[in-house]
Amino acid sequence: MTDLIIVGASGFGRELLATIESINEIEPTWNVLGFIDDDPDALDGYEIDYKVLGSITDWKPKGEELYALGIANPRTKEKIVPILKNRGARFATVIAPTATVERGTKLGEGVVAFGYTGISVNVRVGNFVFFNAMVGIGHDADIGDYCTFGPKACISGKSSIGKCVNVGALASTYPGVSVGDYATIGMNSAVIRRVKPNTTVIGVPAKKI
Numbered sequence: 001m002t003d004l005i006i007v008g009a010s011g012f013g014r015e016l017l018a019t020i021e022s023i024n025e026i027e028p029t030w031n032v033l034g035f036i037d038d039d040p041d042a043l044d045g046y047e048i049d050y051k052v053l054g055s056i057t058d059w060k061p062k063g064e065e066l067y068a069l070g071i072a073n074p075r076t077k078e079k080i081v082p083i084l085k086n087r088g089a090r091f092a093t094v095i096a097p098t099a100t101v102e103r104g105t106k107l108g109e110g111v112v113a114f115g116y117t118g119i120s121v122n123v124r125v126g127n128f129v130f131f132n133a134m135v136g137i138g139h140d141a142d143i144g145d146y147c148t149f150g151p152k153a154c155i156s157g158k159s160s161i162g163k164c165v166n167v168g169a170l171a172s173t174y175p176g177v178s179v180g181d182y183a184t185i186g187m188n189s190a191v192i193r194r195v196k197p198n199t200t201v202i203g204v205p206a207k208k209i
């Protein structure tokens with residue numbers, strides 16, 4: 001088993017632990033050492049077998065262990081990952097046993113996919129992309145680095161999603177639509193036209209706010 005430390009001990013970090021445990025139930029893969037988080041009390045009040053080992057700010061990777069990114073906010077991911085990588089951290093890709101990745105699809109470094117996510121054929125997924133539970137990604141879609149998809153988000157075929165895009169739960173895109181870098185798509189929104197970078201859109205059809 002490979003030693004693994006989860007970066008971030010908030011809700012998403014604890015959900016990531018559950019996914020890692022579901023992988024270990026099928027095949028013992030990861031020896032979880034604990035979490036790192038700038039809040040030493042982040043796990044207080046939760047029934048959990050692991051501790052916060054130290055802060056992300058001061059953490060120095062030892063070398064052999066791998067890291068799993070348990071942070072959902074795209075901009076926070078973009079900030080923290082290069083810092084840890086410069087100190088020597090290497091990141092694991094964590095795919096839930098019930099998630100599917102079809103032929104011709106390429107996953108970047110540090111990708112996390114929770115249960116029942118389905119990534120179709122010939123998709124390009126950038127680095128440190130996070131797919132929450134039951135996300136659907138259509139054929140030939142292109143997903144930029146650090147994107148985060150909420151539960152049941154549905155990205156249609158040939159959609160192009162820029163980097164650091166935050167896609168809310170149950171949001172969907174029309175086939176072939178493009179979404180600019182750092183955009184936010186509100187929960188339950190239907191994106192049928194191009195979304196410019198750095199904008200937030202909501203509603204059905206999704207409009208800028």
Ligand SMILES: CC(C)(COP(=O)(O)OP(=O)(O)OC[C@H]1O[C@@H](n2cnc3c(N)ncnc32)[C@H](O)[C@@H]1OP(=O)(O)O)[C@@H](O)C(=O)NCCC(=O)NCCS
Nearest residue numbers: 132150151167168169184185186187188189200202203209
């Ligand atoms: C789009 C979003 C980012 C906007 O957040 P915000 O900037 O804090 O905006 P507010 O909550 O102040 O809402 C602004 C207005 O948009 C409306 N609105 C917000 N989100 C909306 C949505 N998804 N659909 C329709 N209307 C929405 C609000 O009702 C409010 O309208 P009002 O000004 O008439 O009262 C947020 O609402 C959202 O949907 N986040 C995604 C949450 C999610 O799915 N997370 C994943 C869970 S794991």
